[in-house]
Amino acid sequence: MSKEITGAQALMRALEAQGVQHMFGIPGGAILPAYDPLIESSIHHVLARHEQGAAHAADGYAQASGKVGVCMATSGPGATNLVTGLASSYMDSVPVVAVTGQVPRWLIGSDGFQETDATGITVPVTKHNWLVMDPGDIAQTIAEAFHIASTGRPGPVLVDIPKDVLQAKFPYHDASPVDLPGYQPKTKPNVRQIKEAARLILEAERPVIYAGGGIIAAGAGPTLQKLAELTGIHVVTTLMARGALPDDHPMCLGMPGMHGNYTAVTSMQRADLLIALGTRFDDRVTGKLPAFATQAKVIHADIDPAEIGKNRRADVPIVGDARLVIEELISALQAEFGKGATGDYGAWTRQLDEWRSRFPYRFTQPDDGMLKPQFVISRISDITGGNGIYVAGVGQHQMWASQFIRFQRPRTWINSGGLGAMGFGVPASMGAKVAMPDDEVWCIDGDGCFQMTCQELATMAVEKIPVKIGIMNNAHLGMVRQWQELFYTERYSQVEFGWDIPDYVKLAEAYGCVGLRCESPDEVDAVIEKARGVDDRPVVIDFRCDPRENCYPMVAAGTSNDDIILGPEFETDHETHGDTLYSQDPPEEDS
Amino acid sequence: MKHTVSILVENKPGVLMRVSSLFSRRGYNIHSLAVGTTEVPDVSRMTVVVDLPDKPLEHVTKQLHKLINVLKVIELEPTASVVRELMLIKVHAEPQTRSQVFELAEVFRANIVDVTTDSVTAEVSGPPEKIAAFEDLVRSYGIIELVKTGRIALGRGERGIKDRQLRAAV
Numbered sequence: 001m002s003k004e005i006t007g008a009q010a011l012m013r014a015l016e017a018q019g020v021q022h023m024f025g026i027p028g029g030a031i032l033p034a035y036d037p038l039i040e041s042s043i044h045h046v047l048a049r050h051e052q053g054a055a056h057a058a059d060g061y062a063q064a065s066g067k068v069g070v071c072m073a074t075s076g077p078g079a080t081n082l083v084t085g086l087a088s089s090y091m092d093s094v095p096v097v098a099v100t101g102q103v104p105r106w107l108i109g110s111d112g113f114q115e116t117d118a119t120g121i122t123v124p125v126t127k128h129n130w131l132v133m134d135p136g137d138i139a140q141t142i143a144e145a146f147h148i149a150s151t152g153r154p155g156p157v158l159v160d161i162p163k164d165v166l167q168a169k170f171p172y173h174d175a176s177p178v179d180l181p182g183y184q185p186k187t188k189p190n191v192r193q194i195k196e197a198a199r200l201i202l203e204a205e206r207p208v209i210y211a212g213g214g215i216i217a218a219g220a221g222p223t224l225q226k227l228a229e230l231t232g233i234h235v236v237t238t239l240m241a242r243g244a245l246p247d248d249h250p251m252c253l254g255m256p257g258m259h260g261n262y263t264a265v266t267s268m269q270r271a272d273l274l275i276a277l278g279t280r281f282d283d284r285v286t287g288k289l290p291a292f293a294t295q296a297k298v299i300h301a302d303i304d305p306a307e308i309g310k311n312r313r314a315d316v317p318i319v320g321d322a323r324l325v326i327e328e329l330i331s332a333l334q335a336e337f338g339k340g341a342t343g344d345y346g347a348w349t350r351q352l353d354e355w356r357s358r359f360p361y362r363f364t365q366p367d368d369g370m371l372k373p374q375f376v377i378s379r380i381s382d383i384t385g386g387n388g389i390y391v392a393g394v395g396q397h398q399m400w401a402s403q404f405i406r407f408q409r410p411r412t413w414i415n416s417g418g419l420g421a422m423g424f425g426v427p428a429s430m431g432a433k434v435a436m437p438d439d440e441v442w443c444i445d446g447d448g449c450f451q452m453t454c455q456e457l458a459t460m461a462v463e464k465i466p467v468k469i470g471i472m473n474n475a476h477l478g479m480v481r482q483w484q485e486l487f488y489t490e491r492y493s494q495v496e497f498g499w500d501i502p503d504y505v506k507l508a509e510a511y512g513c514v515g516l517r518c519e520s521p522d523e524v525d526a527v528i529e530k531a532r533g534v535d536d537r538p539v540v541i542d543f544r545c546d547p548r549e550n551c552y553p554m555v556a557a558g559t560s561n562d563d564i565i566l567g568p569e570f571e572t573d574h575e576t577h578g579d580t581l582y583s584q585d586p587p588e589e590d591s
Numbered sequence: 592m593k594h595t596v597s598i599l600v601e602n603k604p605g606v607l608m609r610v611s612s613l614f615s616r617r618g619y620n621i622h623s624l625a626v627g628t629t630e631v632p633d634v635s636r637m638t639v640v641v642d643l644p645d646k647p648l649e650h651v652t653k654q655l656h657k658l659i660n661v662l663k664v665i666e667l668e669p670t671a672s673v674v675r676e677l678m679l680i681k682v683h684a685e686p687q688t689r690s691q692v693f694e695l696a697e698v699f700r701a702n703i704v705d706v707t708t709d710s711v712t713a714e715v716s717g718p719p720e721k722i723a724a725f726e727d728l729v730r731s732y733g734i735i736e737l738v739k740t741g742r743i744a745l746g747r748g749e750r751g752i753k754d755r756q757l758r759a760a761v
Binding site: 119123304 | 600601604605608609612616647649650653654656657658659660661662
């Protein structure tokens, strides 16, 4: 006869059984019973200041570590405040389990205090969700929740538990092995499709590997590198795949898409074969879809069958885990090479190298002028050697961070790519640092984003989570300002925040953090080093940047990638100016 | 283009909402939807007629498969399936026109299920074209109200989802 315990105790036991070490949350009425056995639990709970912060932190935790992130909140507003975070995790396929309290069973449907239909609200932004109406189902539901969140195409799930279910005593049983008849993700690719893919690869003259976030999720970075080196095919790493192949690797072309570099964008446009791995032909990558890579055949491998053919027809569709797909592809190609077959991409490689040397990312930092955010981010990247974990909010600073940080390994670039949730940076960097305490975590933030979730500075100061937050303070909602400049005839509407409110240094200090300010290029290195020297609390740096700086290259929304705008740096000859020209050196030739 | 899709789902609370929410957020237009239990107690069967002007049906079936509670999805091709619908229709029928409505009902093998001094309610079932034809014919008498079940369908003969497969699915 098993011992009687409460639903809340069962919840904690079930979470511990899943190996949960950290969770992020805020207590409230309906979830109160769960917070009592938490006291005895081995799980470290980080007390967030806003549920959105808890949800983004769980996302950052999961992206940095590859483990499932967990957040917890009460019913009603607690649950609704999680929604933005869950939506971001859903768009970016990040494994998160959210646990919410619900009003007692007898109040459900009566518009009780703090009642919202949490499962109903989150159906479109979760992979699955549950309302647990029996304490005996808690352990099994948590086991299913972790299974669904972390397998197949990962994603967030939500478990909603009424207060009286958490309070009820019942004879506890451990969860039985998860068996879900309607959920059988296919991970092993079809052999025939792999052979067909290998054939196309050998036939191609201008192939490009289009690597997406699925590479990171599958832990397929090193396997991808092997494929690139074996075949001599260059790789573009999308916003969700930055770091999948190191930026210093000669086969890495960097980021494609709306603010991607010329070579990455144009290589896809001119390719005769796209090898799309763990990616979904997002509109930010393809630009105007009918004009995207019109000459290319497409090999599309993804673990989610629904992504294949959704936006672009695939000549070779492959359903499977990215790592397994690449491994099988490598074997198939090696077999072909063994028979004397070879791919010849020499002319194409020369073309790519020419583009890389002609059209790198460019910006100009005047020696005595205003700070350029690209300069600040480049310095952070250089000084940290690209070996930290870099988290961003959403907007210009996010794109510059993705452009100018030289990523060295997977899971070191964390952002809200699909949803584009401003305010993601601060709490996600908190989650990343909790997951990877030995890594240096930098949040590259904007002044707009920072103000949406900066309350989590309190959490980090209290919990001694020493994240470095560099605000690229351009006193504006910079990306919106850029669009108004370019597409609304410079009619600026509701985009100016101003430099001085809030005073970010004082605000940081008020939250128990270190606050620093940097206004000129010659101070940048010193202030970065100063921040790196602090390891007992967060540091906030107010980098006062040029508000007029625009993010280039740019493919305007709804236009073709052929119409990429390189920006003013390519319109005049900067060698005639006294200014220093900073540019990314083209990578060394593949030896 | 209209497609008839048969969806086997776990018989759990909220499943209908998950399916209809998917159709609405992906912009798939539901023409009709009928749901009921099956010979296996834990399994319900939905018959959805979906109107897709510019997408292949595969987009819909793949998205449906992603729902955890969805067990099986098949398309029922018109030529290889039996499609039926049932309509209850109440029409004006004064004593002098009542017999005409009765005659039409007989031709269509419709049952008269209610008669009052000035109305007749008929139950007509069959392929959707037959229902539409009957509706057109009685329109001139004045339709008071009508209700349709939405289409239900089964694959002919060997086609379809058999009990063994169905049981294996749960």
